Amino acid sequence: FQSNHGVYPGSDDRELAMQSDIDEVYKIMQGIVGAESLKLQDANLIRDTLKKEEHAAEIVRYYNAELHNIASVIGGVGSQE
Secondary structure (H helix, E strand, O other): OHHHHOOOOOOOOOHHHHHHHHHHHHHHHHHHHOOOOOOOOOHHHHHHHOOOHHHHHHHHHHOOOOOHHHHHHHHHHHHHO
16 A cells, blocks of 8 residues: 555545545455465465454554554563563
8 A cells, every 4th residue: 555655544534535545455455365375374264354344444543553562562572682
C-alpha cells in the first residue's frame, strides 16, 4: 500500500477515505494469503483467520503506529544484549 500511494493506510482519517483504505488493504491481504506460493504448515489457518475485513480495519486504524506489544518484545530483547 505504502509503495503504491506514498503514504501508509489510514493517513486520511475521513470516513470515506478510511473505508477506501480498508478495502484496498483487505484486497492486498487476500492476495497474500491466496497465493499458491504460501506453503506454510498452517497456511489454511492463516487463510481462514485473515478472511475477516476487521483485520484490515485494524491495520488501517493503527496508521503506521508501532504496536505496544511488539515494542515491548523488541525492548526486552534489546535490553538483554
